[in-house]
Amino acid sequence: LEAYVDAGAAVALMDGPPAARGRVIRSVDRSAGVIEWTLSNGARVVLRPTTLKTDQILFRAFASGGTSLASDADFISARVADDVISAGGVGRFSAVELDKALTGRAVVVRPFINEIGQGLAGGSTPQDLETLFQLIYLRFTQPRADRTAFAAFRSQALALLPNQSASPEFAFNEALNAALSGDHPRRRPETVEAVKQWNLDVAHAFYRARFADASNFPVVIVGSITPDSIRPLVE
Numbered sequence: 001l002e003a004y005v006d007a008g009a010a011v012a013l014m015d016g017p018p019a020a021r022g023r024v025i026r027s028v029d030r031s032a033g034v035i036e037w038t039l040s041n042g043a044r045v046v047l048r049p050t051t052l053k054t055d056q057i058l059f060r061a062f063a064s065g066g067t068s069l070a071s072d073a074d075f076i077s078a079r080v081a082d083d084v085i086s087a088g089g090v091g092r093f094s095a096v097e098l099d100k101a102l103t104g105r106a107v108v109v110r111p112f113i114n115e116i117g118q119g120l121a122g123g124s125t126p127q128d129l130e131t132l133f134q135l136i137y138l139r140f141t142q143p144r145a146d147r148t149a150f151a152a153f154r155s156q157a158l159a160l161l162p163n164q165s166a167s168p169e170f171a172f173n174e175a176l177n178a179a180l181s182g183d184h185p186r187r188r189p190e191t192v193e194a195v196k197q198w199n200l201d202v203a204h205a206f207y208r209a210r211f212a213d214a215s216n217f218p219v220v221i222v223g224s225i226t227p228d229s230i231r232p233l234v235e
Contacts, residue, residue: 011101013091013134022235035227037234042215045234048222055125057132057223062119063216067186070206075186076194077202081210082113084203087153088146090138095149102131109135111143111207115186118210119217126224133233140211145204157195165191 026038035047070078077084089095108122109132120139124132164170174189181187188194221230 011093011097013093013101013131013138018137024231024235037231039215039235044218046218046220047225047227047230048220049225049227050223052223054224056123057126057129057221057225058123059132059136059219059221060119060121061136061217061219062117063210063218064117065210065216066114066116066118068116069210072185074202074206076197077199078113078206080190080198081203081207082111082118084150084153084198084200085143085145085207086111087149088144089149090135090144091142094144094146105131107131107135109139111139111211113207113210123223129225129230130233140214143204143207143211145200147200150198150200154195154198157190158192161190161192161195 022040022043024037025040028036030036030046033048035049037045037047039045067075067078087095089098093101105124105128107124107128110121112119112121120136122132122135170189177187177189
């Protein structure tokens with residue numbers, strides 16, 4: 001037997017910065033210490049340096065769209081695209097390898113897709129700020145479709161849903177929701193039949209389409225930052 005090789009531990013997320021570097025083309029000082037940058041790709045970055053917590057930086061990127069842009073045929077897979085693709089990891093890392101690579105670093109970047117929008121949310125410490133930006137970049141550019149992780153995620157859903165549907169509260173809420181929405185397909189809760197229709201390729205394509213153009217995303221960064229130190233990472 002070949003010895004096990006831990007592929008995720010102590011590995012850099014990226015070999016180097018992106019080849020196409022952007023730049024800040026406009027800077028505006030807003031009220032209450034807010035600074036707004038416009039980047040060369042059209043994206044807007046809003047900074048709010050604070051001293052409330054010296055070890056915390058929070059961010060959120062958001063844009064309009066969401067599952068409202070999915071066709072009826074793709075909707076069932078599209079509404080779980082954020083969870084399904086997150087479960088697969090990012091770039092060359094599976095979710096397990098990514099967790100190992102981030103050991104000792106306080107960083108989180110979560111994609112989300114709702115009915116009318118999509119985006120990323122998370123944060124880090126000042127020491128891990130570069131890793132935070134690497135994860136943001138990879139979540140935009142290199143989402144990972146992992147069939148093994150997808151199968152596990154799907155199996156978990158199929159195991160949980162029968163127990164959920166046996167709950168009186170679930171049955172009541174399902175009936176109420178159906179009455180209020182006219183039993184519209186896009187308002188129906190997740191069911192075993194729906195989970196069986198999940199398609200990894202459809203979910204991956206929908207995710208990539210929603211995060212294809214970063215210029216649509218205003219990004220808000222708040223916390224223990226200084227404009228001079230964060231600017232190279234933003235660019």
